[in-house]
Amino acid sequence: MGRRKEDLDESKRSSGIQPVEEGRRSFLKGSLMLAGAAAAGGSAGLASVAQAGSLAIPESNKSMGREIEPKAYGMPSKYEAHVTRNRTDVFVNKQHWSDWSMTPLQHQKGIITPNGLFYERHHAGTPDINPEQHTLVVHGMVKQPLKFSMDDLMRYPSMSKFYFMECSGNGLTDWKTVKSTTVQQTHGLLGCAQWTGVPLSWLLDEAGLADGAKWVLLEGADGSAHLRSIPIEKCMDDVMIVWGMNGEMLRPENGYPLRAFIPGWEGNVCVKWLRRIKVGDKPWNARSETARYTDPMPEGKWRQFSFVMECKSVITSPSGGMKIPGPGRVEIEGFAWSGNGTIKAVDVTFDGGKTWREAKLEDPVLDKCLTRFRYSWDWDGGPAKIASRAVDSTGYVQPTVADIDKVRAITGFVQHHNGVFPWSVSSSGEVANAIA
Amino acid sequence: MGRRKEDLDESKRSSGIQPVEEGRRSFLKGSLMLAGAAAAGGSAGLASVAQAGSLAIPESNKSMGREIEPKAYGMPSKYEAHVTRNRTDVFVNKQHWSDWSMTPLQHQKGIITPNGLFYERHHAGTPDINPEQHTLVVHGMVKQPLKFSMDDLMRYPSMSKFYFMECSGNGLTDWKTVKSTTVQQTHGLLGCAQWTGVPLSWLLDEAGLADGAKWVLLEGADGSAHLRSIPIEKCMDDVMIVWGMNGEMLRPENGYPLRAFIPGWEGNVCVKWLRRIKVGDKPWNARSETARYTDPMPEGKWRQFSFVMECKSVITSPSGGMKIPGPGRVEIEGFAWSGNGTIKAVDVTFDGGKTWREAKLEDPVLDKCLTRFRYSWDWDGGPAKIASRAVDSTGYVQPTVADIDKVRAITGFVQHHNGVFPWSVSSSGEVANAIA
Numbered sequence: 001m002g003r004r005k006e007d008l009d010e011s012k013r014s015s016g017i018q019p020v021e022e023g024r025r026s027f028l029k030g031s032l033m034l035a036g037a038a039a040a041g042g043s044a045g046l047a048s049v050a051q052a053g054s055l056a057i058p059e060s061n062k063s064m065g066r067e068i069e070p071k072a073y074g075m076p077s078k079y080e081a082h083v084t085r086n087r088t089d090v091f092v093n094k095q096h097w098s099d100w101s102m103t104p105l106q107h108q109k110g111i112i113t114p115n116g117l118f119y120e121r122h123h124a125g126t127p128d129i130n131p132e133q134h135t136l137v138v139h140g141m142v143k144q145p146l147k148f149s150m151d152d153l154m155r156y157p158s159m160s161k162f163y164f165m166e167c168s169g170n171g172l173t174d175w176k177t178v179k180s181t182t183v184q185q186t187h188g189l190l191g192c193a194q195w196t197g198v199p200l201s202w203l204l205d206e207a208g209l210a211d212g213a214k215w216v217l218l219e220g221a222d223g224s225a226h227l228r229s230i231p232i233e234k235c236m237d238d239v240m241i242v243w244g245m246n247g248e249m250l251r252p253e254n255g256y257p258l259r260a261f262i263p264g265w266e267g268n269v270c271v272k273w274l275r276r277i278k279v280g281d282k283p284w285n286a287r288s289e290t291a292r293y294t295d296p297m298p299e300g301k302w303r304q305f306s307f308v309m310e311c312k313s314v315i316t317s318p319s320g321g322m323k324i325p326g327p328g329r330v331e332i333e334g335f336a337w338s339g340n341g342t343i344k345a346v347d348v349t350f351d352g353g354k355t356w357r358e359a360k361l362e363d364p365v366l367d368k369c370l371t372r373f374r375y376s377w378d379w380d381g382g383p384a385k386i387a388s389r390a391v392d393s394t395g396y397v398q399p400t401v402a403d404i405d406k407v408r409a410i411t412g413f414v415q416h417h418n419g420v421f422p423w424s425v426s427s428s429g430e431v432a433n434a435i436a
Numbered sequence: 437m438g439r440r441k442e443d444l445d446e447s448k449r450s451s452g453i454q455p456v457e458e459g460r461r462s463f464l465k466g467s468l469m470l471a472g473a474a475a476a477g478g479s480a481g482l483a484s485v486a487q488a489g490s491l492a493i494p495e496s497n498k499s500m501g502r503e504i505e506p507k508a509y510g511m512p513s514k515y516e517a518h519v520t521r522n523r524t525d526v527f528v529n530k531q532h533w534s535d536w537s538m539t540p541l542q543h544q545k546g547i548i549t550p551n552g553l554f555y556e557r558h559h560a561g562t563p564d565i566n567p568e569q570h571t572l573v574v575h576g577m578v579k580q581p582l583k584f585s586m587d588d589l590m591r592y593p594s595m596s597k598f599y600f601m602e603c604s605g606n607g608l609t610d611w612k613t614v615k616s617t618t619v620q621q622t623h624g625l626l627g628c629a630q631w632t633g634v635p636l637s638w639l640l641d642e643a644g645l646a647d648g649a650k651w652v653l654l655e656g657a658d659g660s661a662h663l664r665s666i667p668i669e670k671c672m673d674d675v676m677i678v679w680g681m682n683g684e685m686l687r688p689e690n691g692y693p694l695r696a697f698i699p700g701w702e703g704n705v706c707v708k709w710l711r712r713i714k715v716g717d718k719p720w721n722a723r724s725e726t727a728r729y730t731d732p733m734p735e736g737k738w739r740q741f742s743f744v745m746e747c748k749s750v751i752t753s754p755s756g757g758m759k760i761p762g763p764g765r766v767e768i769e770g771f772a773w774s775g776n777g778t779i780k781a782v783d784v785t786f787d788g789g790k791t792w793r794e795a796k797l798e799d800p801v802l803d804k805c806l807t808r809f810r811y812s813w814d815w816d817g818g819p820a821k822i823a824s825r826a827v828d829s830t831g832y833v834q835p836t837v838a839d840i841d842k843v844r845a846i847t848g849f850v851q852h853h854n855g856v857f858p859w860s861v862s863s864s865g866e867v868a869n870a871i872a
Contacts, residue, residue: 055573055575058565058657058711060563060564060565060657060658060659060709061657061658061661062659063563064533064560064561064659065533065560065561065563065564065659066561066688066689067531067532067533068523068532068535068536068537068556068558068561068689069523069532069537070522070523071520071521071522071523072520072521072537073511073512073519073521073553074521074551074553074554074687074688074689075552075687076509076684076685076687077567077685077687077688077692077693079566079568080684080685083684083685084507084508084509085507085508085510086506086507087504087506096503096504096505097500099504100504101505101508107685108683108684109594109596109630109679109680109681109683109684109685110596110630110631110632110680110682110683111596111683112630112683113683114682115510115512115550116509116511117509117510117683117684120510122501124500125500125502125504126501126502127496127499127501127502128496128501128502128514129494129496130515132515134494137491155767157767157810158545158769160545160546160547162800194545194546194548195546196545196546221494221496222497222501223496223497223498223500225497244545244546245545246546246548246550246682247544247545247546247547247548247549247553248512248516248519248543248544248545248550248553249512249516251510251511251512252502252510252513253502253510256515257513273496275497276491331591331592331593333594362595362596364598364802366800374593
């Protein structure tokens with residue numbers, strides 16, 4: 001069993017779990033001990049427990065449960081009905097075609113975002129597309145225009161990769177003053193899945209790039225005909241055309257039956273309901289890359305084509321709206337991710353950034369994927385300001401909002417907010433958004 | 437962009453994807469080329485396509501889609517309603533409390549089994565358990581009996597691990613003559629998820645093992661009070677007590693709110709709706725480890741405590757019920773897994789086991805986890821018998837049914853079927869269960 005033992009030890013190390021003496025004892029209050037239970041082994045122990053009423057047989061042991069149905073797609077427990085993806089709580093929007101919903105990151109276990117909870121963002125609602133009628137055309141500066149049915153595409157050898165996806169607008173309401181209440185609202189335009197499809201480079205190879213091909217247009221089959229221009233280098237590198245997400249076909253709101261996936265880049269370039277790929281020699285400068293998805297810079301200029309979602313992290317527990325029951329050990333948990341590579345380290349602060357401690361990362365740590373971090377904090381019961389700061393494999397360190405303010409113009413609802421994000425902890429244990 | 441390029445090359449290698457010349461061209465029939473399209477670049481290409489009617493604007497581009505709801509838990513597309521977990525098609529069962537449903541492996545993308553499609557197996561139906569009232573007691577040969585609420589447990593530092601889970605009865609209807617029709621029915625008591633919880637060793641450390649502690653009893657809160665005895669060595673090694681599955685709380689039918697997870701071992705020891713852990717000095721020899729979950733051996737003896745799910749694999753595409761459209765390139769895909777470690781290699785045969793070729797494995801290849809393999813087969817259009825054979829990190833080679841027959845008694849519905857599993861391909865391309 002030597003090998004398995006090592007595996008477990010490895011898990012403990014990599015997940016940042018503390019040895020018993022350092023980290024665990026304090027999680028167990030005296031109240032957990034069974035009243036009247038003798039410190040004895042064997043049946044004596046059982047007798048003590050039974051006397052204390054602790055082994056009373058629950059009702060569920062006394063009856064038959066729900067039968068198995070002939071065919072079913074299962075759903076969460078009714079006791080988890082509070083775990084949903086939610087629309088923004090900051091704006092009042094009178095129609096919800098161009099809108100977004102957010103992932104409940106405070107409830108997420110591990111690195112996989114369930115498809116039913118994965119955030120949505122679209123400009124004209126979710127179209128109803130029959131995959132048997134859906135086609136993808138590759139045309140423009142190619143030697144041979146091509147048209148694919150879903151069957152044609154799915155006959156290719158597929159590949160599956162774990163990647164995060166983040167909307168460029170994630171955090172846009174919480175730069176300086178506008179305050180969302182929970183981490184679902186501050187950071188929930190974020191999710192992580194295993195995506196299945198084919199490299200775009202295969203389709204472009206198949207069509208044959210004409211001389212001078214430099215940019216690729218992706219267009220969706222939705223009411224907004226959403227489109228984006230992507231440099232050919234990225235398309236020939238790691239862009240995927242995907243139909244699968246976390247083991248099944250894409251959900252309608254996430255692009256069913258076909259979307260682009262552009263690893264590490266902002267969500268809006270991963271065009272959903274993809275119906276057309278056109279090759280050209282320059283960007284198309286569509287509305288979604290001029291009036292939208294651009295960033296204000298100092299002196300009134302605007303930055304275009306800021307594709308990469310840079311290194312970022314956030315503490316998800318404890319986070320806004322939670323309450324720490326009392327002083328003592330508090331398990332800090334959160335996510336870190338980078339569109340430029342893997343997460344190398346995460347630091348956490350409890351004094352608003354004066355001092356930092358290194359958190360532990362949980363395996364697997366994958367390229368352009370959510371990575372979990374944790375730190376066991378001994379809270380003294382006083383007011384605190386907690387935050388995390390990630391470093392990626394390029395050496396890039398997640399900046400503060402003040403750092404970003406020096407090089408960009410933070411006015412209004414600005415995209416690409418990857419600043420360090422603080423939560424305040426009051427002396428009564430209440431946790432709240434602490435953006436100054 | 438050098439690093440990213442390497443990442444993609446790595447993906448291609450590890451997923452077994454062939455270079456263009458070797459594997460891809462034949463996927464694209466001439467029919468994919470757009471009728472009348474000129475081999476030209478720029479707008480000429482677009483014009484050609486448009487003339488051919490291929491860029492007709494779909495209806496979904498002309499209207500608004502579904503609006504975003506305030507709070508929602510999303511569901512698959514209505515066009516995917518045929519993808520469900522299904523009860524067995526072999527037995528006629530008049531009640532469905534003690535029953536099972538099976539994962540549609542032929543539809544699974546990547547290695548994650550969606551929670552809504554994850555197979556079920558229980559003896560008295562799915563109980564309805566309120567997590568606020570659920571408790572876990574640790575007692576027996578311990579120094580201090582303990583009782584945990586769900587909140588107590590979830591305050592521990594958690595860990596998340598990707599593992600497969602397989603019912604010991606997976607394949608039990610298809611040893612020699614009884615034939616299921618699809619891979620869902622032959623191998624669908626199988627799934628893979630990221631599981632979140634705490635090591636059982638922590639709870640046992642906390643309670644303190646008394647001298648002589650050798651076995652641990654796990655008992656569920658369901659109508660059958662399902663229970664199993666587990667050796668203390670495994671409990672102190674890698675056993676987890678879990679509440680999370682693929683990013684969210686366990687589904688009711690998979691043990692909500694708490695179950696045991698015993699990596700690499702048969703599903704039935706991963707006791708669901710876990711309410712009691714008792715430590716003792718010998719196994720309890722419960723009904724589920726004497727009358728059930730034992731294996732017939734030669735000379736009429738029965739083997740008890742055959743916990744490990746040994747190395748196994750199956751081709752999921754093409755598989756039973758599918759039809760290959762015609763001679764030429766056929767992408768072979770499947771899963772391999774081992775309860776004893778990682779998958780080291782998978783071979784595939786097209787002539788019923790006379791000759792074997794090495795398939796490619798897709799990253800990530802994780803310990804006790806589903807691993808995807810693939811092979812690009814050039815089918816000549818003649819009758820064929822296809823199968824896969826996995827090798828794990830201990831060097832163990834997946835046996836044939838004939839191999840297993842030499843050391844065990846295959847009579848009736850025998851558990852622990854990890855034999856090589858063949859599909860026949862007829863000259864018309866029909867794929868069927870080929871168990872002789």
